[in-house]
Amino acid sequence: VLAIAAREGYWPNSAARSLTTSRTSTLGVLLPDLYGEFFSEVIRGVDQTARREGYQILVSSSHAETESLVSAARAMRGLVDGLIIMAPQDGLSTEISRVSPGLPVVLLNPRGEAGPRDSISIANFEGSYAVTSHLIRLGHRVIATIKGPTGNVDAEERLRGYRAALRECGIEPGPGWEVPGDFTESSGYWSAREFVRQNPRPTAVVAANDYMAIGLMSALRDAGFRMPDEMSVTGFDDIAIAQYMSPALTTVHVDAYELGEKAVRLWLVSSSSEHRSGPSREVLPARLVIRDSCGHSSPPLGGSGPAAPTEVSNPRSWVPSGAPGQTRGGKTAQAPNEDQGAS
Amino acid sequence: VLAIAAREGYWPNSAARSLTTSRTSTLGVLLPDLYGEFFSEVIRGVDQTARREGYQILVSSSHAETESLVSAARAMRGLVDGLIIMAPQDGLSTEISRVSPGLPVVLLNPRGEAGPRDSISIANFEGSYAVTSHLIRLGHRVIATIKGPTGNVDAEERLRGYRAALRECGIEPGPGWEVPGDFTESSGYWSAREFVRQNPRPTAVVAANDYMAIGLMSALRDAGFRMPDEMSVTGFDDIAIAQYMSPALTTVHVDAYELGEKAVRLWLVSSSSEHRSGPSREVLPARLVIRDSCGHSSPPLGGSGPAAPTEVSNPRSWVPSGAPGQTRGGKTAQAPNEDQGAS
């Protein structure tokens, strides 16, 4: 009997199966967008981890508004065993429990306090604070920033970190130091116009993500500025190409793959063991990665900071000592040489 | 009665519904990988188009082997109304019809003849031929290449296009002109070692994708080479950052979003109208995008090619005339200035 079934290529219908077992072996993933390397890596982390644990993923993106997100969550009723949601909206938690009560949910990078749900967020504030402080230590005193899109949680937290670092060192932000941006290369490119016309001109710019930093560097290069001597630039996210920029981009490393992976693990724990000892809140660290895109401020204005190191942190030798090659399946990119992290 | 249902937040269970209607409103997407901007854009195109038509997407990636892909397709039985499959394997078509007979399938970028399936593929050969020919027109005669991973269809087609362009112009490839790579930045970075030690040294390198071109440019810069004067570099894919490189990367534009979008449309047509008039085979064009990363070969060796134009194709002015800004949801990236395409 089994032999015939195997020969005929029989396989149980998953929909019918899930109807009786009330298990679907599917994990729903709701995202605000899918644009760029960051989301792609998050999905990759979720997909690989989930599949290793025997789950498939049902993806739905472009949920900028709560309404569209809730309707997507509703449509997933009966199709998923749980939800991983990345959304900038507040008060989302109650909406979701109304739509699908009892469904285990993990919130990715929630705004505010996330309610009674498991969540995992990125240390945006700390990362931005660290990179801005680094610039201050290098002697910079006129430090501008390119903000992310308004309403975006990451963007707001990164702005807060930038401001906090300035405030802590007694630096009063000048008018026009905060230039709007939308996380795209082109917004970074165009922001350059603002900076070059300012007086005093910023000696360093903290971009809220790598794409904007890359756009800015491109524009500055076109305008004939030397980096990092005439202007230092920093990014955020540490996307794969950041280290291949000229100059190699100093940025804040965020492991998007790990974010996805940890979200699945968190969900697995919370859905299996039902001993609700309160929701767990994880924070994914953001690590400062010092490369070549920021140098010392010249001329040094104040003397308040500690002595700045005189050597470039991550010089590139022509024949580096690392191992060549890397397969695509690897979790993190292989750098041509080791990055020096600092927290 | 309806009022109570609405108040209680009732919503039909999708699994049960699909059991009776034998419609799931879900589209399965099977991918070999999820790494990098290309796949991310494909998914974005599929997701947005599908959702606009009332479908959700069930994603499963990391299917390098046929076996894993078939088992994923099997697991989707009863959960999807159709499948969009991107796979380098041959003979896949028969496998799939065995696993899920009668299920409409669209093959993305299939190797060989795709069997009796709808398919849509990328003009890899033509694109690679065009970019190599462009280098020859500029006077280059020693043109090396960085290949993609072995077994990858795109990589093989691009290599064929490169070879065909050389052959057509009577250029005999030298030993070591074809250097292995795996589509990652680091493989491009390390390939530079091969090129600089060759004699005669290549005056131009055709990389099989943008990531490798970027890695190569980074390495050449570190080694003190001037681009494009001392070495020209081209890429493939035209990822968003390509135009922000220094020098801006000459490459071949492939619209990954459109690939995903067209795949869904093809599926919609083939699943609604059952007038099987043979499978439709679409080809997504690959357009040469000339930027600054390749210049004339100096000294010009032969005089066989047509006179090369004397101006750089895409000079960047400091205050470009285009409109700034771009929102993330946009389908294609806004260039700081217009790219000049040529086919």
Next chain:
DNA sequence: TTGTAAGCGTTATCAA
């Protein structure tokens, strides 16, 4: 161990 029947939540069918 093997077979049978009930039920999962929905839609479709058919009789009233």
Next chain:
DNA sequence: TTGATAACGCTTACAA
């Protein structure tokens, strides 16, 4: 138009 009922394909529990 309305209301009851079978059926979708499977699992599980219980009886043989």
